[in-house]
Amino acid sequence: MKKKFIGANWKMNLLQAELEVLLLELSAISVKKEVLEFVIFPSQIYLSDCIKQSNLTFGAQDIHSENNGAFTGAVSAEQVKSAGAKFVLIGHSERRTIFQESNELIKAKVDAALNTSIELVFCCGESLDIRDKGTEKEWVSNQLKEGILHLSAEKIGTCIIAYEPVWAIGTGKVANTQQIEEMHTFIRETLIKKYGPDIALAVRIIYGGSCTPDNAKEIFTLNNVDGGLIGGASLNFESMSTLLNSF
Ligand code: PGA
Numbered sequence: 001m002k003k004k005f006i007g008a009n010w011k012m013n014l015l016q017a018e019l020e021v022l023l024l025e026l027s028a029i030s031v032k033k034e035v036l037e038f039v040i041f042p043s044q045i046y047l048s049d050c051i052k053q054s055n056l057t058f059g060a061q062d063i064h065s066e067n068n069g070a071f072t073g074a075v076s077a078e079q080v081k082s083a084g085a086k087f088v089l090i091g092h093s094e095r096r097t098i099f100q101e102s103n104e105l106i107k108a109k110v111d112a113a114l115n116t117s118i119e120l121v122f123c124c125g126e127s128l129d130i131r132d133k134g135t136e137k138e139w140v141s142n143q144l145k146e147g148i149l150h151l152s153a154e155k156i157g158t159c160i161i162a163y164e165p166v167w168a169i170g171t172g173k174v175a176n177t178q179q180i181e182e183m184h185t186f187i188r189e190t191l192i193k194k195y196g197p198d199i200a201l202a203v204r205i206i207y208g209g210s211c212t213p214d215n216a217k218e219i220f221t222l223n224n225v226d227g228g229l230i231g232g233a234s235l236n237f238e239s240m241s242t243l244l245n246s247f
Contacts, residue, residue, distance in 0.1 A: 001035070004220070004247055005160055005204050005227035007121060008040045008234035009061065009089065019046055020053070025237040027054045029244055036227075036247050039087050040234075044075055051084035059087030059121070062095055065108035067116075077109075077116035088113050089229075091147055092123045093166045103146035110148055114155050121160045121229065122148050123208070124187075128167035136165075137186050144190060153195045157202045161187060162229045168209025170231055177222055180207050184224035213242035220246055 014022065019042065031038045039057045042050050050058050064074035080088060090113060091106040106122075113120045124143040126136040140163070148159065163183050165175050175183075184205050191200035207219055208229030219225060233239040 002202065002204060002226065003035055003037045005037045005039070005206055006244060007059070007087075007089070007162075007206070007208075007227075007229040008038075008240060009092070009208075009229055009231045010040065010042045010234060011061070011094070011231060012043060013235055014043070014046075016046065016049075019050070022235070022237060023050060023054050023056075026240060027056055029241050031244055032247065036244070038244060041087070041089055044080075047080065047085055048083045057087070058085050059089065059119075060085050061089050061092070063088050063090070063109055063112060063118075065105060065112050067112065077112045077118050081116050081118050085118065087119045087121060089121050089123060089162075091143070093125055093164055093169055096123075097166070103143060106147045107150065110151070110159075114151070114158075119158055119160070121162050121206070123162045123164050123229070125162075125164040125166050125169075125209070131165065131167060136183065140183065140187065141190060144187070149190075149194055153199045156191070156195060157199050160204045160206060160226075162206045162208050163187060164208035164229060170210070172210050174210045174215050174219075175207075177218060180219060180225065181222045184222065188224045211243070213239050213246070216243050216246040 039059050041059045041061045060080040063077045064071050067076045067078045090109045095101045124140050126139040130136050130139045168175050187205050204226035206227040206229055207225050211228045211230050212233045
């Protein structure tokens with residue numbers, strides 16, 4: 001059976017001492033590993049320490065598209081892999097908007113991660129003005145086409161796709177269940193058209209955008225929703241522990 005996936009995206013939050021406390025608390029939760037994969041994405045600076053201190057699974061919030069070289073401030077897929085990270089987030093909306101990452105760059109990062117055997121969470125989602133125009137499916141379809149649909153069936157089968165409407169991230173506004181289910185089904189159908197049902201069903205499609213303990217259960221039981229990517233609520237032990245028990 002396909003495992004559900006919960007990612008805790010800590011973004012640029014937590015100082016060392018705060019992180020250690022939260023990590024200790026989260027490490028004590030018993031996650032049903034047969035049904036749920038739980039991955040924490042801490043700031044890159046703490047990635048190595050987290051991996052050494054805890055037996056949880058960790059991922060990087062971003063990578064450079066090259067493996068090494070003169071790219072001050074950046075980290076490569078090979079570096080995060082050698083630190084022991086298993087996953088990477090690629091194309092998060094904050095990277096796309098604040099750091100102006102294009103679909104072309106995101107595609108190169110997808111390849112860098114897979115060439116290094118790091119599993120990836122490919123993020124996509126529309127802004128509010130796209131949603132208001134009613135062109136959100138075209139938008140997401142284009143992000144998929146230009147960022148990830150070049151992959152072979154074998155490679156796409158290992159990927160996770162996170163649908164994160166930009167207007168719902170960190171805003172407290174959650175997409176309603178119909179909006180979530182419609183977009184997830186659309187993503188699944190897009191994958192089926194390109195790769196056939198067996199491969200398409202192996203890809204986990206998760207939702208992100210103001211997920212909290214109050215709405216998680218409802219969201220996670222929708223059709224084609226295989227888990228969530230949690231930002232704000234993942235910084236609080238009680239919220240995270242309730243979220244992890246929503247399955
Ligand atoms: P949020 O962030 O839960 O704070 O909305 C989600 C994300 O950015 O992945």
